[in-house]
Amino acid sequence: MVNKVLAAFVAIDGLFATMGAVMLGFSVIVLNTCFNEPTEGEEAARDLLYRTFPLTAGIVNAIFTLLIFLVTLPALSTPARGWLKFAGYLIVADAIFTLIIGLDLWIITLRTKEVFHDIWIAQPAAIQDLLQTEFQCCGFFNSTSPAFVTDATCPSPAAAALLKGCSTPLTSFGNIFIDNIFTAVFGMVGIDVALIMATACLLKDRKERERFRYIDEKAGIRGSTF
Template identity: 30%
Template structure:
């Protein structure tokens, strides 16, 4: 018989899998709100990927309940569950790695996105961070409350390669926000991997234990039900 301790660990990781799926779905829904900096940092594709991943993890949890309640000699459900968990692990790895790789080239990656923003959004960012232009004073700059004609002229005269002038341009302040957000995203995503792999490991243990119990039952039956002692 499968020990209570083993089943307890299996149940713990299964509940954690459900929690991971729910967190991913909530993230996808909540971060669709209208927020200029968040919308710049997190694309609709990212939110859709989080939603798909969350649905997959919740669906895996639901399937796992049906698999674990099968009779002791029926292990096909748990075998299928393990294949599903492998697919979940691949999805988690791909999504987490995509966000991580994107975060390595933020200054250039977000430049393309920054340029595509509406002028009103760039005005908001300039006034919020008290900066003018992205890489330099003439790069995608918009007249705003902070970026007056004189301020734009002053910023445009600064040397972008001088670290002392970094705070005058928007790239440093924008990527400081995006870096924190992206780090949180791929850290949480990679954090789902131990849960998926842990459940996979304990499912394998349950399968082996159930097969072992069935094998001893058959041996016991051949001995006339007298046991080994």
């Protein structure tokens, strides 16, 4: 008969490994592409935001997650509880690590306008041009603060004064974009918590089976309930 507790643990453990692989792939790809020269405004805004993300921490966390998954394999191959307890402690540490990354991203949403202002003034005119064209705005707070870049969207001071500054549309774009990312990260924390619970259940199940086996052996019954 299939051990349902063990089967649930295996399923969640597989999801846990998938989570680590996804985080590793995302972090590596973004880190290798976010410094490329953008060709349009939304791409520029997205890549500039990516540069503020804790991508290196994401890579470290993903590798840690995959290493924990490897630790769970000997825990599954033996009825002993030592490896499983060790894996449980590591999963707790991983959940805290992932939560910190999610909180770091969430904090960015609380100061998106400030973050974009620092980004804006550090960009060359070509990038500011892309952002102004994409979001139909001139300057950052307004056309004079910081001053707009002359382009097709903002051809003159008079025309630029009629358009809003880029801070509002950029902040709106950034909040929506980062919300999706940190929500996904918090979802990964949920997987960590589910695996912690599955680990606790499996430990309890193994302890009970060990107790029943001991009782059977005391009664003279041979064999194992595992």
